Amino acid sequence: MSTPTPPVAPQPTVLVTGAAKRLGREIALKLAAAGWRVAVHYRDSVVEARKTVADCTKLAAASTSFRANLANETAVRQLLPSVLDKFGHVDAVVNSASTFEHDTVASFGFAALEKHMRANAGAAILLSQALHSHLKERNASGAVVNLLDQKLWNPNPDFLSYTLSKAALEAANTLLAMELAPRLRVVGVAPGLTLTSHMLSPEKFEALHKLAPLGHSSTAADVAATVAFALSNPSITGTTLLVDGGQHLMRFERDFSLM
Numbered sequence: 001m002s003t004p005t006p007p008v009a010p011q012p013t014v015l016v017t018g019a020a021k022r023l024g025r026e027i028a029l030k031l032a033a034a035g036w037r038v039a040v041h042y043r044d045s046v047v048e049a050r051k052t053v054a055d056c057t058k059l060a061a062a063s064t065s066f067r068a069n070l071a072n073e074t075a076v077r078q079l080l081p082s083v084l085d086k087f088g089h090v091d092a093v094v095n096s097a098s099t100f101e102h103d104t105v106a107s108f109g110f111a112a113l114e115k116h117m118r119a120n121a122g123a124a125i126l127l128s129q130a131l132h133s134h135l136k137e138r139n140a141s142g143a144v145v146n147l148l149d150q151k152l153w154n155p156n157p158d159f160l161s162y163t164l165s166k167a168a169l170e171a172a173n174t175l176l177a178m179e180l181a182p183r184l185r186v187v188g189v190a191p192g193l194t195l196t197s198h199m200l201s202p203e204k205f206e207a208l209h210k211l212a213p214l215g216h217s218s219t220a221a222d223v224a225a226t227v228a229f230a231l232s233n234p235s236i237t238g239t240t241l242l243v244d245g246g247q248h249l250m251r252f253e254r255d256f257s258l259m
């Protein structure tokens, strides 16, 4: 008589938003290397999203890309169902996509506030809500990781609407963790200056990256490793891991891009 083969656990599946480029791509690759099947979300960067999909597929099982403008509520509400149509189940969401446009107290208006709030806070809440409902149907548990920013602990008024939207997401991180436990864990990961922007020269970026108690801020690999840790540790919820070389312990009058 042959011994029955034990059931094979389905491969864990994660949706990473903004995964075409930069930190989102690094997170997607790290999770694929750790055995996750990755749903790669993007908005405009279709070519880069295809590359992330191909690279994740080489590391784990077939990955796929999904397009959505996270400022559009209908598009956000369709995103998780689209991933479920393709993969059958989802276990985690990493909210890395982020609108980052400059405004100040002087230039502030409702349009900028709403644009940032929708994409950076509202979408993360809707995706958590959708993941929780799906996990409940499966009687399973899972996790959400929200990408925050060390500047919430070391504030300056530059990029006002972006900062307000990340502050809202940080509050949501706590509230969602309270409301959606025990099925869903919700963890924040707050990088320091990690990747440069079009507003910084390479020399300026290098100098600012060193401006931290540890003598360096975070690398993309450090941030991705922390996201992987947050997803794998079953006892963390409702808190934020700052990955910034201690930049949040310092005091900066301006945003890095304007220093």
Ligand SMILES: NC(=O)c1ccc[n+]([C@@H]2O[C@H](COP(=O)([O-])OP(=O)(O)OC[C@H]3O[C@@H](n4cnc5c(N)ncnc54)[C@H](OP(=O)(O)O)[C@@H]3O)[C@@H](O)[C@H]2O)c1
Pocket (backbone or CB within 6 Å): 017, 018, 019, 020, 021, 022, 023, 024, 041, 042, 043, 044, 045, 046, 068, 069, 070, 071, 095, 096, 097, 098, 099, 100, 119, 147, 148, 149, 150, 190, 191, 192, 193, 194, 195, 196
């Ligand atoms: N990079 C850093 O040094 C740093 C520092 C502190 C915190 N963080 C946080 O870490 C996360 C990742 O940082 P990053 O620098 O990789 O981000 P990023 O390059 O500024 O943005 C990542 C992606 O977000 C997507 N996105 C923006 N608005 C969107 C919208 N309305 N709908 C859908 N997608 C949208 C874009 O996708 P498409 O290109 O496909 O349009 C973009 O490629 C962010 O949450 C950021 O706030 C980063």
